[in-house]
Amino acid sequence: MTDTILDEAAVAAAWDRNAEFWTQDVRSGFDLYRELYTLPAFLSFMPPIVGKRVIDLGCGEGSNTRRFARLGGSMTGLDLSPEMIRRARQEENKEPLGIAYEIGSFAELSPFAEEEFDCALSTMALMDGPDLPAALRATSRVLKPGGTLCFSILHPCFITPAVQWLTDEAGAHLGLRVGRYFERAPFVDYWRFRRRLERGESQACGEPFEVPRFPRTLSDYINAVVDAGFRIMRVEEPRPSDEMARNHEWLNRWYQHAPLVLFVSAVKA
Numbered sequence: 705m706t707d708t709i710l711d712e713a714a715v716a717a718a719w720d721r722n723a724e725f726w727t728q729d730v731r732s733g734f735d736l737y738r739e740l741y742t743l744p745a746f747l748s749f750m751p752p753i754v755g756k757r758v759i760d761l762g763c764g765e766g767s768n769t770r771r772f773a774r775l776g777g778s779m780t781g782l783d784l785s786p787e788m789i790r791r792a793r794q795e796e797n798k799e800p801l802g803i804a805y806e807i808g809s810f811a812e813l814s815p816f817a818e819e820e821f822d823c824a825l826s827t828m829a830l831m832d833g834p835d836l837p838a839a840l841r842a843t844s845r846v847l848k849p850g851g852t853l854c855f856s857i858l859h860p861c862f863i864t865p866a867v868q869w870l871t872d873e874a875g876a877h878l879g880l881r882v883g884r885y886f887e888r889a890p891f892v893d894y895w896r897f898r899r900r901l902e903r904g905e906s907q908a909c910g911e912p913f914e915v916p917r918f919p920r921t922l923s924d925y926i927n928a929v930v931d932a933g934f935r936i937m938r939v940e941e942p943r944p945s946d947e948m949a950r951n952h953e954w955l956n957r958w959y960q961h962a963p964l965v966l967f968v969s970a971v972k973a
């Protein structure tokens with residue numbers, strides 16, 4: 705529990721504070737989960753976007769938006785954090801890919817007209833906003849009929865407010881303990897990217913990322929998608945490959961015991 709009110713202003717302020725080191729780390733490839741596991745799996749899961757008008761909801765500093773643009777999507781990136789969008793635009797100026805970036809909330813999408821997009825993508829962002837039903841309704845509004853919504857989130861069944869690895873005396877992972885699954889009180893999570901931890905590095909400011917979290921159950925997600933007028937087409941709980949599991953114990957945990965992320969693909973009915 706926290707005394708701080710975690711509204712959108714607080715979320716924007718936290719991500720503004722994270723923006724400098726987040727951008728440096730992501731662009732340096734320090735987010736190994738993204739590089740090795742979650743993004744390759746998401747790229748295989750998402751629909752083809754060549755020639756489509758696509759919005760990236762909660763695009764951050766835009767690394768994934770640029771990957772989507774290189775796959776042929778005509779991209780718009782949207783994020784609540786002005787500091788993230790400033791860095792995304794700087795990169796677009798340096799190496800133009802035709803991406804438009806907007807500051808705003810995916811719970812409103814006010815800069816956009818009805819039925820403006822063919823597809824909405826979102827990577828690891830919808831769990832970081834306070835109002836999921838509003839976000840899905842707004843997304844439905846800006847998608848054409850038949851348009852696709854495809855998103856990744858931390859798996860709500862396993863990344864609960866009281867998640868903990870169980871290990872034996874030698875440090876081998878025995879399983880994942882989840883707790884407080886039904887608790888929906890927002891809280892602030894603090895963490896660093898694994899590669900920094902492996903190198904024993906701390907960030908220059910000495911502080912980990914500060915990430916406001918809004919815990920929800922699996923049914924909260926599924927029902928919000930359905931209630932916003934989408935038909936769910938596919939759900940995936942990607943598992944690291946055999947090779948990834950052999951090469952990295954930290955991925956082997958997610959191979960053996962539970963998926964870290966959940967993917968959902970849905971069509972506007």
Ligand SMILES: C[S@@+](CC[C@H](N)C(=O)[O-])C[C@H]1O[C@@H](n2cnc3c(N)ncnc32)[C@H](O)[C@@H]1O
Nearest residue numbers: 719762763764783784785809810827829832833
């Ligand atoms: C974990 S980061 C992911 C960024 C990016 N999608 C990526 O994969 O690198 C979550 C992002 O969601 C953004 N965010 C949180 N709530 C939002 C909202 N209501 N509207 C738009 N963006 C939001 C944050 O500002 C942050 O940049």
